[in-house]
Amino acid sequence: MKRLINDPYDVVEEMLEGYVLAHKDYVTLITEGEAQGRVVLSKTAKKKDKVGVIIGGGSGHEPLFLGYVGKGFADAAVIGNINTSPSPDPCYATAKAVNTGKGCIYLYGNYAGDVMNFDMGAEKADEEDGIRVETVTVTDDVISSENIEDRRGIAGMFFVFKSASAKADMGADLDEVVAAAQKCNSVTRTMGVAMSSATLPSKGGPIFEMEDGDMEIGMGIHGEPGVRRGKIEPADRVVDQIMEPILADLPFAKGDEVYVLVNSLGATPILDLHICFRRVAQILEEKGITIYKSLVGSFASSMDMAGMSVTLVRLDDELKELLDYPCDAPYFTQV
Amino acid sequence: MKRLINDPYDVVEEMLEGYVLAHKDYVTLITEGEAQGRVVLSKTAKKKDKVGVIIGGGSGHEPLFLGYVGKGFADAAVIGNINTSPSPDPCYATAKAVNTGKGCIYLYGNYAGDVMNFDMGAEKADEEDGIRVETVTVTDDVISSENIEDRRGIAGMFFVFKSASAKADMGADLDEVVAAAQKCNSVTRTMGVAMSSATLPSKGGPIFEMEDGDMEIGMGIHGEPGVRRGKIEPADRVVDQIMEPILADLPFAKGDEVYVLVNSLGATPILDLHICFRRVAQILEEKGITIYKSLVGSFASSMDMAGMSVTLVRLDDELKELLDYPCDAPYFTQV
Structure with missing residues (x-):
């Protein structure tokens, strides 16, 4: 394992400690009570009378989620262990921490553990504090299921978080913020390729086995099975195999305008x-689809996994x- | 090799083609004449009567150099092959392309090939077009030589480029821009650690051999020898070994205020x-040195090399x- 860590069981706590020191102008960590030291809070939270935007999920996908907490973006991120949902209590604590009376939205990738725990957090916020919390789960990974609502969320989360956060910052009410998140999710599609497993600190090695020189088209960011494993092919051929299912799925058509993200895992x-x-x-260009803007970099990773994904919105x-x-x-800073 | 490329001899051309498509609002590629298709030009170049800021060097260190061409940052980057200096002609062509009459500055890491070729470019710009071009080479890698002017430039280049670009954008003359770059370089110190070689597309494998589980303290971004090779140690112990030479070198002292960059290779x-x-x-904190601001991410890479560096300014x-x-x-966007 080629990693720079100390005790493998302290990686998340030490990362968070480093994170709030490195980005002290942007965020703080809520260390008390139900937050369990797992809530990264924007310094701009509650500075404006707006819907609270809360994102979160397991660690090991940085800069997702905590990197998108800031001005005009999410108000807070709830942080789980590596590849593990945060507990219900910090989800609940975050709603209390960012609610200004206009309610809150939970936004995260559609994984069973996250759904269960965030839902429990929302229920508690309603029951104990009368805070209305709505949820939009992101389902951009086209090959994860034929059924759209069963799909997982991967790099496309970035766009859904961004849309909802902007809507909230503009002063929209909770229903409008939910509608913006749902709209963005409904037109966002992603597919990826992996060429290695991430290494898991607690295991001291790869999460799953993958032969050197192999790739798996469609693999999820936790190593969920894709559509095909084989030898690594030329980049153009790999992209062709990713773009075909993405384009066919919505489908994207001639005359459409898209935002593109090419993301490193x-x-x-x-x-x-x-x-x-x-x-x-x-x-x-061949399909007559116009690129409006593009992002190229690591926006949703799986630590040291080799691979990439393409997202179209x-x-x-x-x-x-x-x-x-x-x-x-x-x-993410944008002027 | 876990890489996504096509023909290994086309990687730089294909990257540049993709780059100017992805970031079309920011940059164009000068494809004609002496530029040899290797000059990334800011869309804001020559829009203001200012000193032209030109950065550059070998490819394979992205986002260095081309990622820092934009508004309020460098006017252009000259792009070499992987780990290879650009040729003199594109260096020359870039001076012509960004000069508004106030002259230009070349900024790059202190490597023999870059010095030779950029110097030839500067000479030609002076002789053929009467353009005054000054040069500041970055020498932040503390362990690369005892002699400061013989040291190599690594991640600290980011800060030198940023300082000089800002000074130029404020309307300073060429001597003042040179002074700003020299000042920043004189107080910038970096040291790194590597845990693997980058893979070289043309070789289809690692540039140099490194046993799995080993690290080398002080290794350069092209694999230049460091101070010690051994088994990978806990992160804190690795950082201790990097910070000691950095702090002792300037030296940094109690009461100093610093900008920190923790950079992924x-x-x-x-x-x-x-x-x-x-x-x-x-x-x-122990030393009584205050952190003003920090950056944490990949600002100067060596493709897929595992490792990191710390820079203090x-x-x-x-x-x-x-x-x-x-x-x-x-x-890099900053509001």
Whole structure:
């Protein structure tokens, strides 16, 4: 394992300690009571009379989730252990910490553990404090199920978080923020490829076995099975196999305008991502689909996993306005 | 090799093609004549009567250099092959492309090939077009030589580029921009650790051999020898060994205020970087050195190399103003 950690069971606590020291102008950690030292809170939280935006999930996907807590972005992130949902109590504590009376929205990837624990947090916030909490789970991973509501959330979460956060910051009410998140989720599609497992600190090695030189098309960010395993192919051929299911799924069609994200799962260099982007752009041009804007980098990782994913978001004027809305968080600043 | 590329000899061209498509609002590629398709030009270049800021060097260190071309940052980057200096002609062409009459500055890491080729570019710009071009080479890698002017440039380049770019954007003349770059370079110190070699596309494997589980303290971003190779140790112990030479070198002293960068060389996760940052912050607190601001992420990589570096910049009011100056480039935006 080529990792820089201390005690493998302290990685999340030590990361959070480092995080709030490194980004002290942006965030603090709620260390007391139900927050269990697992809530990263924006310094701008409650500074405005707005819907509270709460994101979260397991650790090991940085800069997801905590990197997107900041001005004009999420108000707080609830942090779980590596690849593990946060507990219900910190979810609940976060609703109390960011609610200004306009209610809160929970946004996270659609994984069973997260759904269970965030739902318990929402219930407690309602019962004990009368805080209305709504939830939108992100379901952008096209190959994870034929049934859209059963799909997992991966890198497309970034866009759903961004849209809802912008809507909230503009002063919208909770129903409108929920609608913005749902709208963005409904037009966001992602698919990835992995060439190695992430290494798990507590295991001291890879989470799952993968032969050197192999790739798996469609693999999830926790190593969930994809559609096909084989030898690593040229980048263009890999992108072709990812773009086909994405384009067919919504479907994206001639005349559409899209936001593109080419995301590194961790160890895949920015150099390679741009070679992949080049092919994405060629395919979109062939199909008559216009690229509005693009992001290329690591926005949702699986620690040191080698691989990447492509996300497309089909835009309309409202989504453009929301995604262009200025924000300033440690891992995404936009003017 | 776990890489996503096509023909290994086309990686730089294909990356550049993808780059200018992905970041079309920020940059273009000069494809004609002496630029040889290797000059990434800011869309804001020559829009203001200012000193032209030109950065560059070999590829394979992304987001260095091209990621820092944009508004309030560098006007252009000259791009070499992987780990190879750009040729003199594109260096020359870039001076012509960004000069507004106030002259230009070349900024790059202190490597023999870069020095030779950029110097030839500067000479040609002077002789053929009467453009005054000054140069500041970055020498932040503390262990690369006892002699400061012989040291290599690594992640600290980011701060030198940022300072000089801000000074130029404020309207300073060429001598003042040179002075700002020299000042920042004189107070910037970096040291790193590597746990693997990057893989070289043309070789189809690692650039150099490194046993799995080993680390090398002080290794350069091209695999230049460090001070000691041994088994990977706990993060805190690794950071201790990096911080000691950095602190002793300037030296940094009680009462100093610093900007901190904890930089991933490619494959080291953001999670681990924050565990390292935590120890950096502890050490600085013990020494009575104040952290002004911090950056944690991949700012100067070696493709998929596992490892990280720590950079400290000793600040004064002028450097704070320059480093805080707003900018908007694909890989660094600041409001």
